[in-house]
Amino acid sequence: MKVIHLNTYEGNGGAGRACLRLNDALNASGAQSEVKVYYQFKKSAQTSTFSKTGLQKAMAIFNILAERYVVKLFVKAMKTPFSLQWFGRSVIKDPALKNADIIHLHWINHGFLSPKFLAQLEYLDKPMVWTFHDSNAFTGGCHVRYECENYHQQCGYCPLLKSSGKNDLSHRTWLRKKEAYSNLNFHIVAPSNWMANSVKISSLMGARKVNVIANTIETHIFKPYVKSEAKKLLKIVPEKFVLMSGFMPSKNDKHKGTAYLLEALMKFSKRPGIIKENVELVIFGNKDNAEMPEFPFKTTFLGTINNDEHLAKCYSAADAFLTASLEDNLPNTVMESLACATPVIAFKTGGIPDMVKHLQNGYIAAYKSAVELANGMEWLYHLKNREEIQKEARRTILTEFAPAVIAEKHLHLYESLLAAQPR
Known part of the structure; x- marks a missing residue:
């Protein structure tokens, strides 16, 4: 079984770390798993990248910086992350994706897979899994929701935006995501019961099936010492x-x-x-x-x-x-x-x-x-x-949470999705 994981960065932040840990666990369990990232800060034996040439790297850097700084024009001076998802790139011609049995998405913000380019993945006709490491996939832009419940409807009246209202930037982003998801077949993995429950009451994702499968950890490295x-x-x-x-x-x-x-x-x-x-x-x-x-x-x-x-x-x-x-x-x-x-x-x-x-x-x-x-x-x-x-x-x-335990749960999910594919 060939599994390819997509993440914006290699090992950066909790999502990147979780992605690499799952990849190692799957390989140790006999799968053929690899991670491909949008941008590498340095050469790595653990991952490959979509941005190999000088031009591709330059475009990636432009997209990443644009997503991180253009948003400041619209969002209040608060330390709650918000993504515009205006910038991105197409990846459907990549040979690794074409040859994969399973495409597993992780954290894809910062100029990587905007809703437009995310929707293109349906053309590959592969079973897709998407692990939600934060709430952004089912909100109109925020990654951390706190007490806001606007994502239960169609966002709008966003408390993070300088200009907030019924048809504000969060609502328009929600509509773009709705259109992108409408023809995109993917299975959701929530690392926690809290995330799964949040997905189920969201207006964007509530009808989709969700599996709760936790992240894993290197138990041979993170172990007790005297x-x-x-x-x-x-x-x-x-x-x-x-x-x-x-x-x-x-x-x-x-x-x-x-x-x-x-x-x-x-x-x-x-x-x-x-x-x-x-x-x-x-x-x-x-x-x-x-x-x-x-x-x-x-x-x-x-x-x-x-x-x-x-x-x-x-x-x-x-x-x-x-x-x-x-x-x-x-x-x-x-x-x-x-x-x-x-x-x-x-x-x-x-x-x-x-x-x-x-x-x-x-x-x-x-x-x-x-x-x-x-x-x-x-x-x-x-x-x-x-x-x-x-x-x-x-x-x-x-x-x-041991690697073998979490790998087995993912492999079972992958196998069920492959079995459901038309032959």
Whole structure:
């Protein structure tokens, strides 16, 4: 079985990473799987690209930059991603697509497959699968919806646009997508139950069949290390209670919920029985320490970590991984942490509850409640059998998200789609 995965970039962001992980899992399970991307930032043995020649690269760069910056003319100064999808390119003459048995789409924004060029894929007459790594495929432009429910109808009155109304840019984009999808036969994969439920109540996709198949992770790389030794590696006293979090942008970044996490840390530090000197905060992925706010505990900044084995040791050094994300499909950081036997404390949102089981391998806090996040930290701080919670975190990943498990589910879906093809 020949499977080709399409993604805008190689390994960039959660979608790119998930795409590469699935590709590796499928190949390990006996399929002939490859990833082809719109643009490569550097040569790679893992993927091939549609933009090979100098002219193709130049056009790709133009499209990517146009999509990223022209949108600023129409969207309010908010940190919620929005795509115009005006720019794109045709790929239907590519030999790899013609020779594939299955075409599997992933994240195709930033000037890659606009609705016009997406619709052309129907000419290839191949079974198509599309994994929704965010909400953009079924909205009029946004990637993160929050409380907005306009996608239940036909978008319009978009809260992100400078000029909003019944026939605004989001509604017109919705109409373009509707036209493109009308003759395009594809099967939807949602990595989380939350995403699947969102698809089912959307006006664009509600009638289509959806399979919930999670992303996977390299369980041989993201694995537990001895906590005391991992802490020593980071020059942290082994007896300290270590809280870890990913990159914290400014307080105004709505998506990451940074303000809630900062408030929760402050509340936790003031709880009776919490000895501040025994707690240390570790942050990885931060771009600039100068952007960081004041923290109530000693804080270690690890910077960007590009080596996965080292990242796994960092996760292993933590007693808890914290995320205050307000909307996330199936965040890689949560899966990585659990794979390293580190419990996760997070809000009940998106696909996080698919991975984090309350009081079993972590703590699920009430949505947008800094008090509840602090409760999760306090619970784990005082917990005597942390080792049992840690073991359960690892077990969850091995039984539900391991490469062989996820590959098998995809292969079963592919086979069913091939069997349904007219002969």
